[in-house]
Amino acid sequence: MPPRPRFDRRAPVRELPNINDRINYPQLRVVDSDGAQLGVISREEALEVARDRELDLVLVSEKADPPVCRIMDYGKFKFEQEKKAKEAKKKSHQTEVKEVKMRYKIDQHDYDVRIGQAQRFLKAGDKVKCTVIFRGREIQHTALAETLLRRMAKDLEEKAEIQQAPKREGRNMIMFLTPRKTPLVKKEEKEQAANKAVRTIPAPPRPTAAKVASPQG
Incomplete structure (x- = not known):
């Protein structure tokens, strides 16, 4: 019986960044952390400058002759790059319309x-179509369906706002929600902010009683 093929289950080797002692070029063109050109210097001198500043020496252009390095805070640089990548991915997300279907007599668990x-769809940046389905004579209960949809909008108001109010569509009643772009400020929070502002207004100075001059004897 032929031997069974073996699969390499080792995790893939992650490519390490070319920074500090991993840079093996003898001569480097170095840019300082403020953008100033330090010129072409030796690897050892570049590493010494980076260490004196408590920063990292990072290879930014390996194909140049000589290779170009920059002195920077690599941890901060990596964090900013990851943040930009996440923002770019979020912007490139194509908004879709997801649908949530239910009956007007839905129980609490299913609701x-x-x-x-709906919360997951909104968090992903998608719009939500909320649909109440009628069957047979249930179509006469449109008022209950509208109440249900408005309840859903209220329960999701911190994450969504109504794009299209509840309305009939054939034998269904629908409502469209879109992700909220600005944080919701609740009525209680507005009142608290207003009360705080009133308390911080300085009170006017109390009038002082005028002194009455005594008559000369």
């Missing part, structure tokens, strides 16, 4: 499930 689905 909570629909709320959870």
Whole structure:
């Protein structure tokens, strides 16, 4: 019986960044952390300058002759690059319309499930179409369906705002929600802010009683 093929289950080797002692070129063109050109210097001298500044020497252009390095805080640089990548990915996300379907007589557990689905869709940046489906004579209960949709909008108001109010669409009633762009300021928070502002207004100075001159005897 032929031997069974063996699969290499080792994790893939991560490519380490070319920084500090991993840079093996003898001569480097170095740019300081403020953008100033330090010129072409030896690897050892470049590393010494970076260490004196408590920063890192980072290879930014390996194909140049000589290779170009920059002195920087690599940890901060990496964090900013990852942040930019996340923002770019978020902007490139194509907004989709996700649908949440239910009956007007939905029980609490199923309602909570629909709320959870809608929250996930909104968090991903998608719009949500909330649909109440009628069957047979249930179409006469449109008022109850509208109440249900408005309840859903209220329960999701911190994450969503109504793009299209509840309305009939064939034998269904629908409502569109879109991710909220600005944080919701609740009525209680507005009142607290207003009360705080009133308390910080300095009170006017109390009038002082005028002294009455005594008559000369």
